[in-house]
Amino acid sequence: MSDSIKWKSVKKLLLQAAEETAINHASGLGSKYVTNPEVYIDKQKKMYDLIAPASDSKVFEIGPGVGYFGYICEAMNDNILFEYHGIDCMIDSHNQRWKEDCCYYEMHKKLGLNEKIREFFISPQEKIEFGLVFDYIVAMQASFAANWKTNQTWELNDHIFFLQDCLEHLSEHGSLFIQHNVNCLTDEIKSLYQGLSDKETISSGGFKETIFFYITRKRLKEYLENLGVIQIRYVLPSDMQAPISTEGGDEVKPPLVERIQSRFGIDFSVFKEAVTWKGFLIGIVMFSVIGYSGLSII
Numbered sequence: 471m472s473d474s475i476k477w478k479s480v481k482k483l484l485l486q487a488a489e490e491t492a493i494n495h496a497s498g499l500g501s502k503y504v505t506n507p508e509v510y511i512d513k514q515k516k517m518y519d520l521i522a523p524a525s526d527s528k529v530f531e532i533g534p535g536v537g538y539f540g541y542i543c544e545a546m547n548d549n550i551l552f553e554y555h556g557i558d559c560m561i562d563s564h565n566q567r568w569k570e571d572c573c574y575y576e577m578h579k580k581l582g583l584n585e586k587i588r589e590f591f592i593s594p595q596e597k598i599e600f601g602l603v604f605d606y607i608v609a610m611q612a613s614f615a616a617n618w619k620t621n622q623t624w625e626l627n628d629h630i631f632f633l634q635d636c637l638e639h640l641s642e643h644g645s646l647f648i649q650h651n652v653n654c655l656t657d658e659i660k661s662l663y664q665g666l667s668d669k670e671t672i673s674s675g676g677f678k679e680t681i682f683f684y685i686t687r688k689r690l691k692e693y694l695e696n697l698g699v700i701q702i703r704y705v706l707p708s709d710m711q712a713p714i715s716t717e718g719g720d721e722v723k724p725p726l727v728e729r730i731q732s733r734f735g736i737d738f739s740v741f742k743e744a745v746t747w748k749g750f751l752i753g754i755v756m757f758s759v760i761g762y763s764g765l766s767i768i
């Protein structure tokens with residue numbers, strides 16, 4: 471079945487689930503997602519198209535809400551190797567656990583996402599229980615950085631801790647696609663994310679570069695290394711993915727070259743740069759000229 475035909479039937483099913491849920495959830499937490507579903511479903515599909523997950527990849531979503539994105543991921547991929555996992559705090563703004571009267575709860579049940587979305591509350595400076603290494607970490611309209619329990623928004627350090635945690639759970643070619651709820655971000659934090667984001671990818675996907683951020687693991691690693699906040703807790707290569715324990719025994723030895731580089735502060739990657747070799751050649755020529763002139767004086 472072609473992707474567009476598949477998508478038509480997936481969208482139809484999502485609209486139907488939302489319509490049925492809206493009957494009993496015309497108001498309350500998350501009701502806008504089921505009373506006016508099309509705009510949200512289309513946004514999640516756009517997001518899915520932007521990351522275009524490979525059929526054997528692993529996707530991790532933070533705060534899925536009704537679960538449109540998770541369902542799209544599962545339904546558009548029939549490869550058994552594909553995995554979607556989500557976490558959500560599953561509480562409302564009064565600290566009450568979602569119950570039958572919450573539309574998120576109802577939608578997860580309808581879309582068969584109960585097993586895929588785990589209960590987990592993200593708190594500042596606390597590691598997320600990822601459980602695995604992922605190819606994509608996704609968080610749309612994320613509100614975890616505005617803590618309902620303490621009524622405080624995260625500080626810059628909390629975002630850096632979160633980004634480091636993501637780095638450690640992204641596969642080598644992995645990426646983070648994130649849109650924070652605008653109220654969670656100060657200008658300083660916004661510019662941190664903007665500086666890390668691949669703006670071309672964002673705009674090519676039809677998203678606004680100032681609020682949506684697409685951050686590759688490579689870019690994140692460079693940034694955090696420069697900042698000096700990581701001692702490269704090396705993540706397994708994507709072809710060797712294995713569950714990561716949160717017990718601290720999850721550190722895997724980096725390859726020998728990386729260990730030598732960090733031990734002696736050498737960056738071997740300069741040998742891949744053309745400019746290094748140009749400089750080297752110029753050095754040899756100059757050395758020969760000077761040497762020859764010295765000899766001819768004698």
Ligand SMILES: C[S@@+](CC[C@H](N)C(=O)[O-])C[C@H]1O[C@@H](n2cnc3c(N)ncnc32)[C@H](O)[C@@H]1O
Pocket residue numbers: 510532533534535536557558559560561590591592593609610611612613614615
């Ligand atoms: C505004 S909804 C976004 C839903 C969906 N991602 C979207 O794009 O429409 C925010 C979601 O994040 C969850 N959430 C909020 N704070 C959280 C936290 N501290 N830890 C985990 N999930 C959280 C909420 O329960 C909700 O499902």
